[in-house]
Amino acid sequence: MKSHIRGNTSCYFDWQQLSQLAGEDREFEAELMAIFLQDAEHSLKQLEQAIASQSMQTIEEVAHSLRGASANVGAIALSAVALQLELNARGGDITGAHTLLKQLNQHCLWIQSQFQNR
Numbered sequence: 001m002k003s004h005i006r007g008n009t010s011c012y013f014d015w016q017q018l019s020q021l022a023g024e025d026r027e028f029e030a031e032l033m034a035i036f037l038q039d040a041e042h043s044l045k046q047l048e049q050a051i052a053s054q055s056m057q058t059i060e061e062v063a064h065s066l067r068g069a070s071a072n073v074g075a076i077a078l079s080a081v082a083l084q085l086e087l088n089a090r091g092g093d094i095t096g097a098h099t100l101l102k103q104l105n106q107h108c109l110w111i112q113s114q115f116q117n118r
Contacts, residue, residue: 013111015118017074033115036073040066040108044101047085051097059089059097066104078107 022028043066050058063086070079085100 012075012077012107013114014074014076021073030115032073033111036069036075037108037112037115039069040078043069044104044108047097047101047104051094051101054094056089056092056094059094060086063089075107075111078104078111081107 018029018032022032043062046062047059047066050062063082067079067082067086070076070082081100081103085097085104088094088096088100
């Protein structure tokens with residue numbers, strides 16, 4: 001899947017936040033991102049299953065967890081989409097869940113490609 005994110009990348013990811021989180025240690029940044037991306041991939045799979053089974057509680061919980069982890073590493077746009085999915089599930093509305101899941105996947109792919117090119 002190809003990412004379709006364009007424009008000012010600072011609104012998608014706060015690289016300075018990641019650097020500060022890692023104590024400005026590039027190797028530790030790489031470790032943090034590897035763990036984050038692996039966990040995010042797992043969360044996306046869980047969300048896909050939860051959406052398919054219309055499990056509102058699981059969608060809300062996994063989206064909440066993904067939102068927090070994303071915000072911690074500086075993945076601003078990913079965190080915002082996860083928040084929207086979380087709030088929708090909390091309100092019992094998952095009509096746009098597949099679209100939001102697609103956006104989450106695109107953001108993860110973008111982060112991965114940008115990190116590899118840093």
